[in-house]
Amino acid sequence: MLKLTQAFPRRLKISTDRVMWAAVLGSCFLIVQATLTPYHFQFVAMLNTFGAGGLIMKFVGGPSDPADMINNVVLFLPLGFCLAWLLQRRQHTGLLAAAAPLLVGAGLSLAVEVLQLFLPTRTSTPIDVLTNSLGTLLGLLMVYGMRLVFRSPTNLMITLAGWLVTAFAVTVPLQSGASLTNWDPTFPLQIGTQSSPEWSWSWKGQVFDVAIADTALTESQVQALVSGAQPLASFNNTFRASYQFIGSGSYVDRTGTLPDLVWKGATPQEQAGTGVPVADDRWLETLAPAASLTQRVAQTSQFTLITTVATGDSKQEGPIVALVGDLAHQNFTLGQEQDHLTFFLRTPISGESASEIPELFVPEVFADTRPHQVIVTYNRGTFQFYIDGVRQPHAQIITPEYTFFGYLLPPQIASWMQHKLLNPDERYALLYKLLYESLLFLPLGLLLALVMRYLPSVVSPRLRGGLLVAGIILPAVLLEAERVLAGGQTMQWINLARGLILIACSWMFFRARIVSWGRYRQKEMRSRAGVQPFGHEMARPTLPE
Structure with a gap:
């Protein structure tokens, strides 16, 4: 059987070879970038915590996400295609032409998964090696399929x-x-630190109030609420949570829907006036999961989040209000990244960690340490942010x-x-x-x-x-x-x-x-x-x- 490019000019053959080799290198770079960023390896800490045997068990028992499986296949497919094409061009056939791309793909995948064991924000599993190898195989089959086509x-x-x-x-x-049907009802509502056994990601600042509705308020409703023309209590059965942070101790949901928010870690001293200070050693969390709120939002695929916060550091990174289980499992997180406001949202596409797609952000909200009212509305893919009652210039749409x-x-x-x-x-x-x-x-x-x-x-x-x-x-x-x-x-x-x-x-x-x-x-x-x-x-x- 003749080669795919037999009938093409020689100058085109040379150009194609160079393009394919560049594509191989580009695919490898893309794989490393997509799987190992932000390169914050913790080799010593992870070995001391888990040991070699513990890391192996962590790898074998690692969780698998269906969304990751598709991502892995697509990520390794170009590598398999380019390698198979180059081998075909050099008249390599039989077992070598089939095995070489698979071995390269599987070897690169295994190396990446081993390195991911030392990244606290990554999960490693044998399923990823299999799906990565499957992507390489599909790329290989595409080359043979072109000959048939x-x-x-x-x-x-x-x-x-x-x-x-x-x-x-x-x-x-x-x-x-853009739907929210995959929200997990077992997560509590947290104000402040989002922590896990492997990594603590904290925020320092003051939170004055938090309210969450199961519908997306319109712009006129938001303006009426901000101006005081329509108080929060007038929205009949719309808000599923409303907390005012006055004093210390626990804080009761004024709608009577969610459990009390109680202090985790150290309890702060009695505060004069409103607002509570949260930091890396103290945060608020509901006594039980916010199941009723989560289930209702999952049904409507809408919500409105209202909170007033003041950052303690314009250069910090961390969560402010979150509905989370741990770092790798969350429904939403409103946070800060440098002086920007960020928002992570779990959808069927973004995955359990809400990080499969980039977070949304509003720039320079935390450029100063003054209190700011933040309102976020979401309606089946359309975000709208209001900062201190001012609607941001444009909506963000998933x-x-x-x-x-x-x-x-x-x-x-x-x-x-x-x-x-x-x-x-x-x-x-x-x-x-x-x-x-x-x-x-x-x-x-x-x-x-x-x-x-x-x-x-x-x-x-x-x-x-x-x-x-x-x-x-x-x-x-x-x-x-x-x-x-x-x-x-x-x-x-x-x-x-x-x-x-x-x-x-x-x-x-x-x-x-x-x-x-x-x-x-x-x-x-x-x-x-x-x-x-x-x-x-x-x-x-x-x-x-």
């Missing part, structure tokens, strides 16, 4: 249909990724494209892209949409161009035209219908038009490239046969062998 128009049609099914099977969960890139990209890159969404310039949000839709529609354009080019000549022009129109219109319509039905959004013609343009333009581009490649192939074949190509009718190009 180009053998006949029938295979191209099957591949086109398969890509459609796969693309929409992946994107449907992204549309529902869109499918934001979720997709935030989930798959390394944390630093995903966080940078997410932070760009905070810019009032909406071109950054449009960039997200274009990148996301390009990943879906450009491969469709390529497959459509190949199918139309290599359809048998017996297919009538009318049928060809119908297939082309359906291939352009149907995917764009399906994606918009998915947004409406699964995502709960309203239909937008601009989204539909953008999808149609992307598919049509990609089809035209790849069609032109295929025609150009076919002409080059015919010219090369005639030159080898000693026939001048000029003045002769151009024969129809054949499929790559």
